Amino acid sequence: MRILTQSNDPELQLRRGLPFEEVVQIEKGDCCNVEEPPVKINSGFDVAGGIENCMWLSSSNSYSSVLRRQHFLIRSLGASFPLQTCHNQMERIHCASVSIPEADAEGVIRKITPVLDPSRHKGQAGRIAVIGGCREYTGAPYFTAISALKIGADLSHVFCTKDAATVIKSYSPELIVHPILEESYSVREDERETVSSYILAEIKKWLERFDCIVVGPGLGRDPFLLNCVSDIMRHARQLSIPIVVDADGLYLVTNNIDLVRGNSLAVLTPNVMEYKRLLEKVLNCDVSNDNQSEQLRLLSQKIGGVTILRKGKEDLISDAKTVTKVSTFGSPRRCGGQGDILCGSVAVFTSWARRYVMSGIPSSETSLNPLILGCVAGSVLLRKAASGAFLSKKRATLTTDIIEFLGQSLEEICPAK
Amino acid sequence: MRILTQSNDPELQLRRGLPFEEVVQIEKGDCCNVEEPPVKINSGFDVAGGIENCMWLSSSNSYSSVLRRQHFLIRSLGASFPLQTCHNQMERIHCASVSIPEADAEGVIRKITPVLDPSRHKGQAGRIAVIGGCREYTGAPYFTAISALKIGADLSHVFCTKDAATVIKSYSPELIVHPILEESYSVREDERETVSSYILAEIKKWLERFDCIVVGPGLGRDPFLLNCVSDIMRHARQLSIPIVVDADGLYLVTNNIDLVRGNSLAVLTPNVMEYKRLLEKVLNCDVSNDNQSEQLRLLSQKIGGVTILRKGKEDLISDAKTVTKVSTFGSPRRCGGQGDILCGSVAVFTSWARRYVMSGIPSSETSLNPLILGCVAGSVLLRKAASGAFLSKKRATLTTDIIEFLGQSLEEICPAK
Numbered sequence: 096m097r098i099l100t101q102s103n104d105p106e107l108q109l110r111r112g113l114p115f116e117e118v119v120q121i122e123k124g125d126c127c128n129v130e131e132p133p134v135k136i137n138s139g140f141d142v143a144g145g146i147e148n149c150m151w152l153s154s155s156n157s158y159s160s161v162l163r164r165q166h167f168l169i170r171s172l173g174a175s176f177p178l179q180t181c182h183n184q185m186e187r188i189h190c191a192s193v194s195i196p197e198a199d200a201e202g203v204i205r206k207i208t209p210v211l212d213p214s215r216h217k218g219q220a221g222r223i224a225v226i227g228g229c230r231e232y233t234g235a236p237y238f239t240a241i242s243a244l245k246i247g248a249d250l251s252h253v254f255c256t257k258d259a260a261t262v263i264k265s266y267s268p269e270l271i272v273h274p275i276l277e278e279s280y281s282v283r284e285d286e287r288e289t290v291s292s293y294i295l296a297e298i299k300k301w302l303e304r305f306d307c308i309v310v311g312p313g314l315g316r317d318p319f320l321l322n323c324v325s326d327i328m329r330h331a332r333q334l335s336i337p338i339v340v341d342a343d344g345l346y347l348v349t350n351n352i353d354l355v356r357g358n359s360l361a362v363l364t365p366n367v368m369e370y371k372r373l374l375e376k377v378l379n380c381d382v383s384n385d386n387q388s389e390q391l392r393l394l395s396q397k398i399g400g401v402t403i404l405r406k407g408k409e410d411l412i413s414d415a416k417t418v419t420k421v422s423t424f425g426s427p428r429r430c431g432g433q434g435d436i437l438c439g440s441v442a443v444f445t446s447w448a449r450r451y452v453m454s455g456i457p458s459s460e461t462s463l464n465p466l467i468l469g470c471v472a473g474s475v476l477l478r479k480a481a482s483g484a485f486l487s488k489k490r491a492t493l494t495t496d497i498i499e500f501l502g503q504s505l506e507e508i509c510p511a512k
Numbered sequence: 513m514r515i516l517t518q519s520n521d522p523e524l525q526l527r528r529g530l531p532f533e534e535v536v537q538i539e540k541g542d543c544c545n546v547e548e549p550p551v552k553i554n555s556g557f558d559v560a561g562g563i564e565n566c567m568w569l570s571s572s573n574s575y576s577s578v579l580r581r582q583h584f585l586i587r588s589l590g591a592s593f594p595l596q597t598c599h600n601q602m603e604r605i606h607c608a609s610v611s612i613p614e615a616d617a618e619g620v621i622r623k624i625t626p627v628l629d630p631s632r633h634k635g636q637a638g639r640i641a642v643i644g645g646c647r648e649y650t651g652a653p654y655f656t657a658i659s660a661l662k663i664g665a666d667l668s669h670v671f672c673t674k675d676a677a678t679v680i681k682s683y684s685p686e687l688i689v690h691p692i693l694e695e696s697y698s699v700r701e702d703e704r705e706t707v708s709s710y711i712l713a714e715i716k717k718w719l720e721r722f723d724c725i726v727v728g729p730g731l732g733r734d735p736f737l738l739n740c741v742s743d744i745m746r747h748a749r750q751l752s753i754p755i756v757v758d759a760d761g762l763y764l765v766t767n768n769i770d771l772v773r774g775n776s777l778a779v780l781t782p783n784v785m786e787y788k789r790l791l792e793k794v795l796n797c798d799v800s801n802d803n804q805s806e807q808l809r810l811l812s813q814k815i816g817g818v819t820i821l822r823k824g825k826e827d828l829i830s831d832a833k834t835v836t837k838v839s840t841f842g843s844p845r846r847c848g849g850q851g852d853i854l855c856g857s858v859a860v861f862t863s864w865a866r867r868y869v870m871s872g873i874p875s876s877e878t879s880l881n882p883l884i885l886g887c888v889a890g891s892v893l894l895r896k897a898a899s900g901a902f903l904s905k906k907r908a909t910l911t912t913d914i915i916e917f918l919g920q921s922l923e924e925i926c927p928a929k
Contacts, residue, residue: 211844211907214825216784220846247907250848261675265682268651269849269910502908511844511906 195388195411195420200475201508203468207444207451208247208509221248221446223439224301224308226324227343228255229278232313233262235342235435238494239312240270242439245501246476248446251439252305254298254327256320257281259313273301276324278317287319295326302330306446307337311344312435321347328354335360337445337466341438345369349376357399359414362445362466364404364438387411388418402466404441406434410474414464421471425478426485432494436501437477444476445469479504612805612828615836617892618925620885624861624868625664625926638665638863640856641718641725643741644760645672646695649730650679652759652852655911656729657687659856662918663893665863668856669722671715671744673737674698676730690718693741695734704736712743719747723863724754728761729852738764745771752777754862754883758855762786766793774816776831779862779883781821781855804828805835819883821858823851827891831881838888842895843902849911853918854894861893862886896921 209220223243228236236259240251252271253263260274275297282290302308308331310324324347331338337360340348345365348354349372355361365373371382374390377397383390388411395403396415405411409422448465480500484492487500626637640660645653653676657668669688670680677691692714699707719725725748727741741764748755754777757765762782765771766789772778782790788799791807794814800807805828812820813832822828826839865882897917901909904917 208907213841213844215844215846217846217848217850244847244910245908247845249846261679264650264679267912268654268683269847269912270651271649271848273648502905505908506906511902 195409195418198412198419198421198471198475200421200423200471203448204444204472204476204505205509207448207465207468207472208505209447209450211511218249218304221307221443222250222252222305223248223442223446224252224254224305225312225439226254226276226308226310226327227312227314228253228259228263228272229276229313229315229317229320230256230258230280231315233259233266234432234494235313237263237266237270238432238435238498239309239341239439239442241267242436242498242501243443244269245498246440246443246505248443252301254301255313273297276320278315279319280317282319291319291323291326294323295330298327299330302327302336303334305336306449307339307442309339309341309344309438309442311340311342311347312438314343314347316343316346325351325354332358332360337362337442337449337469339364339438339442339445341434342369345373349373352377352398355398355401357401359400359464360466361401362404362441362470363398363401364406364434364441364470366406366434370405388413392416392418402464402470404437404470404474406437410470412467412470412474414467416464417467419467419471421474421478423475423478424482426481426492426497428481428485428490428492430493433477433481433497436480436494436497437473440476440501441469441473443469444472448472476501476504476508479508612826612835612837615829615838615888615892617838617840617888620865621861621889621893621922622926624865624882624885624889625922626864626867628928635666635721638724638860639667639669639722640665640859640863641669641671641722642729642856643671643693643725643727643744644729644731645670645676645680645689646693646730646732646734646737647673647675647697648732650676650683651849651911652730654680654683654687655849655852655915656726656758656856656859658684659853659915659918660860661686662915663857663860663922665860669718671718672730690714693737695732696736697734699736708736708740708743711740712747715744716747719744719753720751722753723866724756724859726756726758726761726855726859728757728759728764729855731760731764733760733763742768742771749775749777754779754859754866754886756781756855756859756862758851759786762790766790769794769815772815772818774818776817776881777883778818779821779858779887780815780818781823781851781858781887783823783851787822805830809833809835819881819887821854821887821891823854827887829884829887829891831884833881834884836884836888838891838895840892840895841899843898843909843914845898845902845907845909847910850894850898850914853897853911853914854890857893857918858886858890860886861889865889893918893921893925896925 225236225240236253236255240253243251254273254275256276256278257274260272264272275294277290339362341364374380377394391405391411391413392415395401395413400415402414409420411420445466448468452463452465480497483500483504484496488496642653642657653670653672657670660668671690673693673695674691677689681689692711694707756779758781791797794811808822808828808830809832812818812830817832819831826837828837862883865885869880869882898914900917900921901913905913
């Protein structure tokens, strides 16, 4: 295994215009056959026989016995050895490159999306909050919050700095924007503790109302602000509120893994570079293209089973027990902001999936992880919306155009009655 | 009658994902037959014989003799006993559950909507003001004010805080936005009296020009601001200007019922939770699903005959004398902001209904309460617009989309010539 990159800073190379493949491409080793006895692992499924029943696996996927065996094998390997350094583990599984099963993502959406019932009240289809938006960034939290509404959440809040609030409010009257965060420049050293307590107290008034919060879009990297957000994340965890962490939230988490370690209600949604930094920090290794599935599973396992949606040409999703992917083609356009849509989408679908899983579903599905379902659903909806927008706008496609296709895309998958 | 809820805070239970029905469901008692002699009550109608002539009752509704008797009975009961505690009253009427007559809401709109006469001048089709909009909330007063214009008012003003004004102005150049309210954080303790007097003086310059004011959308709950708004409400009452109270205005009124007590020109538009709080405060009881009609009538009576529009799957409307409903199907989407449209809509139609009632209508209709007409018209128009928007946008329907359907919906009911 030889890394072809000439630099220790792939981000720099990316910025210099090299395609990502040249930066992180890994020389492929030959696969060898490894035989393992069948082992029942704690994945929530009867792996050997029951995986076809998993609602998030595509029924159209020709899930051959070979693939099934490979899938079983890689998970058995993962489950059978204790956590070690990444390099040792990766050596052991180096040859176990397998196809990652495709999720039946549209089927997931159809299952978890709640029926629109006229007897329901405002808020019952979901209350989402975005923690993000500072002097520098205002578009990202807007994209996340408005996407949540366009998918079908009833209420969408943004908690941001005062500077950002006026701008985010002006983007749309549909959002409820709370100007309560502060950056270092606006708080004197001797006031910081008081201001920090005030911010947490203000957010506590709201927090338990939310079905899911998104931490990160447009958050910035101001140390005082990030400290406050860490407090908010700890409080949300105490309240058992699902948290989707993206963008600068991932920067915060990568430098303080304990903020999410062992939180089964946390979703991380890293892009290529954010994933690379997470791997370096947590597993002390580089990205492996041969063993993407197992590496992702190990990363999730090492952080105590948080759900990770690794964004890319294919979105890979794992909660340390299972690995699945969504590879529906979206759009070749890579305008900034699509990740913001995705985390808003994952937040809504996760809150719906939690209600679905907690209420009267068939017993065969009781072990489903709602965060995996939320990721699968969010991923495919963004891809379909991006595809629709691109067909219409081609090179001029912007994030706003994709957001306008969210409703139609959802309607095509799961018509509202 | 036994309340099944396990918690003192149904909103919290709703947030935890319990369906609303589990929260406020009330065990139904058997209905018994109660015979009462015919009594002429001060309802503005000859109840026994004249109710079919009521312009807001649906002509398509098969108003059978049984229903008529029930309607008569419940109003007779209400008129025949003095005000007592809610529990005593509810015991007496427990078995008198009746069907609430459906309003001929579209007929009402056709009657009260003024003909567009080219000889009229700016302002003659209605001047509406919204008192609301603070640092935290800006969307709600915008929705109310722009809805008033879209329905046909000539001028729509917003009185809000300085922070909110810039944002609300940015939503639309159509609104006249006055940045004159203040929140506690921006006023020193020793300035409060002066600032309060200044605010009232500024608003007094404008107030008598308005045909109706809406108090509450996006008002917030700052004590200093609410004190100023209380002064504004008292002054509007002295000027006999109709007031529609919604959202945080209802929070203010619920804690200070005297602000509206006995004001026959006040409309309250509570949603499920606001209605529950009003009932607890005024009648010291919980919501009864068996006796919705009589409970609403009693609540209105106890507040001295204010008109109440209880929002829900069916909108119930009472002024202590009559109870009617609008149940035209709207949309199953419960995105936040629809209540803001409704109160703007009720404000416009109330001002039109007052002109209609006060000017040369058939003598049989002289006792019509224009506030009831305004509520009936506002309710059905929102429902039709929401229905149109939902057909077009499905789950992605937002409040802005519904507002865009107000004009078309009104045109379908009552074409402009």
